[in-house]
Amino acid sequence: MPLFPLSTVLFPDGVLPLQVFEVRYLDMISRCIVDGTPFGVVLLTSGHEVRKADAGQERFVAAGTIASVTETTAETPGLLQVLCRGGARFNVVTAEQRVNGLWVAEAELAEDDQIVRIPSELQGAADALDRVLNSLHEVPQHRWPVQPPFRLDDCGWVANRWCELLPLPNQQKHNMLMLDNPVIRLELLHDVLDEHGLITS
Numbered sequence: 001m002p003l004f005p006l007s008t009v010l011f012p013d014g015v016l017p018l019q020v021f022e023v024r025y026l027d028m029i030s031r032c033i034v035d036g037t038p039f040g041v042v043l044l045t046s047g048h049e050v051r052k053a054d055a056g057q058e059r060f061v062a063a064g065t066i067a068s069v070t071e072t073t074a075e076t077p078g079l080l081q082v083l084c085r086g087g088a089r090f091n092v093v094t095a096e097q098r099v100n101g102l103w104v105a106e107a108e109l110a111e112d113d114q115i116v117r118i119p120s121e122l123q124g125a126a127d128a129l130d131r132v133l134n135s136l137h138e139v140p141q142h143r144w145p146v147q148p149p150f151r152l153d154d155c156g157w158v159a160n161r162w163c164e165l166l167p168l169p170n171q172q173k174h175n176m177l178m179l180d181n182p183v184i185r186l187e188l189l190h191d192v193l194d195e196h197g198l199i200t201s
Helices: 023-035 120-134 155-165 170-177 182-195
Strands: 002-006 015-020 039-046 059-076 079-097 103-109
Touching (some): 002 023, 002 059, 015 023, 023 039, 023 059, 023 079, 039 079, 059 170, 120 155, 120 182, 155 182, 170 182
Antiparallel strands (some): 015 079, 039 059, 059 079
């Protein structure tokens, strides 16, 4: 699976807009579109998203999220605007960098979150997210940071959306992503929301 190391964390069902202009990634995206295959997004920990001659080798965490291309726009030569949707989480088994700079990996899929209804003590996080979604009605839907279908009764879905929306450090977001228990993930996010006064009684 080709990898795209980025300074961001993609969550399952998340939306990822990209501006692609490097040859290695233009080729990768084109192949993914033609073959109908996804690529993997991993959090960059060292190096740069854009390849530089004097920069050290890119380093990234050995886990991430599968991304599938949903829309592309090429209004400017050499620049491809891409919209992707997050899928399953995965763990990198082995990774190597090809001559053109593209990283490819053998990966194992992680188990999807179990669907768990939101317990009453965490309902405030879902209500706060509902208020955010309702505030977007004047923004064109294709520009919403959260895309339907909305699952406001599911712990994992609500927690993941808050991970995307809150200005948390990327390493903290990645740690949240890889938590196996969606209820614990939502509990942690509920505490953050409460600290910032976003939970109403």
